[in-house]
Amino acid sequence: MATKESTGMVEKRGRSLWLTHALMIFGVLIVFFPIWLAFVASTVTQQEITQPPMPLLPGGEFFANYSKALTSGVNVPVLTMLINSLIMAIGIAVGKIIISLLSAFAIVYFKFPGRTVFFWLIFITLMLPVEVRIVPTYEVIAGFGLLNTYSGLIFPLIASATATFLFRQFFMTIPDELTEAARLDGARPMRFFIDIVVPMSRTNIAALFVILFIYGWNQYLWPLLITTDPEMNTIVMGIKQMFPSGDDVADWPVIMATSILAMVPPVVIVVSMQKLFIRGLVDSEK
């Protein structure tokens, strides 16, 4: 009796395991299908895409389409756009991390007049997305002559209330005794910041870098506004620029190859940084 029951349990567990797997695989297929279609479309000829039925298996044009995309593209080589995007995304991520580390450090560790006011000012900007302040920001950037420059792409986006807030919360969990021990060891504030606070925040920095890199990479509206020179296009907006205006024929295989290429760097960052920040999580002290 007992054995029968226990095998029954195992059977049931096995069945539910299969069920959950089946559901998961089904979900993954749904999510993955458009990406697969894009990949297939990037490996066939223009003609094969436009005539029904749509191909579902990769064709033989992989190298032709991708090399065309990378070296010539539609308006500008995709390689240029990738480099632009990379510079912008890394600039935004690194800039945001540096600025928010410093401002969180100031807010947590120093008593200065208006500290609370500054904190709340930063906090309030959380509520204002880029789109809300885009017109005045454009005015400022245009006034400084930063249109079509990397500085113009990066600087307006590097202030980050979210990251500041996150670091503030983290710094507040660092025990006071550690600060005091550093004071007794003779570390002045910036030394303490560089030697103790930053290394202790490395897990948070890694996690934020991933999030902020993707945020920077996916910027669409801002680059669209301030880059008029195709040489300065970023890839996310560049894809849209590839769509023909008027009666031109869209070069779908190249556009699809560009889309696939646009996905590669964020995936690489996520996969490689994931290891780093999981190790960071495991490494973090008790």
Added chain:
Amino acid sequence: MATLSIKQVKKSFGKTDVIHGVSVEISDGEFIVIVGPSGCGKSTLLRMVAGLETVSDGEIAIDGKVVNDLEPMDRDIAMVFQNYALYPHMNVRENMAYGLKVAKVPAAVRAEKVNAAAERLQLTDYLDRKPRELSGGQRQRVAMGRAIVREPSVFLFDEPLSNLDAKLRVQMRLEIKELQSSLGVTSLYVTHDQVEAMTMADRMIVMNGGRAEQIGTPLEVYEKPASLFAAQFIGSPAMNLFRGYIENQTLRLDNGATLPVSTEHSGPVQAGVRPEHLYPADQGPLDMAVGYIEPLGATTLQHGKLQGTDVAFTVCLPGIVDPNSPGAKRFDFDNHHLHLFDADTGAALSR
């Protein structure tokens, strides 16, 4: 090596006075324990010496030099914290060497000092480990190592053993005391544990409510407590207190017992006798309504109330007494073990 002088030091946070003027002169190489209940200001006093809190009034001098306005790093002190405060991302070696690194001591000298300290503290095998890979006792040693590599004039300890288990605490207590006496560094040690105070101190400061109730050697404090608070705080179990009234050199207790005392004082008093100084005696002045008996092995505690009153008192008897036995009923003590305190001020009366 240095003297430490604390003169009328006061501390207030806003309008709240926390320390109401503490003075003590500490000579070179002395081990001073500040003991008191939580909130008595003992840690605040230590932190003022460390320079982590400002001094509201009074003067702190290390080796004759007033340090009130000096940064902690310029005071030539080292401190061991309760939670060790080790830098979690640095290994033991880096933790111990950090202060020297900041002070720009050459790497070779640094390594030499760290190795010497590690050897002294039996940490040599752990130098490359991170703090989280160490046990509590080892972390405590690293914290001490960090303090000794800097060769300060004064060591400050802020309840360093509170996070350790009882057995380790006894062991570390001895180690700290041994280390301190072999290095001969003037030390200020804060604890709420009276056993630590009794065993480690050259002299102890009993603090209560921001005041130093008594400053003296452990045995002085034990044998001649200067106040009701010191009497109750030092000694375990705590001293028994009985209300009484003195008239014509006769002490009359609440239960009606009378005792001759040699004091000129007259008026209400608190009479104190330590549990370990009471012994069973058929004609003793203290009669107990026995409550319960706790055999501890080496000794037995018998708790009860003074017959006819609600004054609880405890007797510490040698050996084992059967907890189910009725227990002894009457107790006596030697006259020189009687402590008398003014009932209003709590100050000890001279005998």
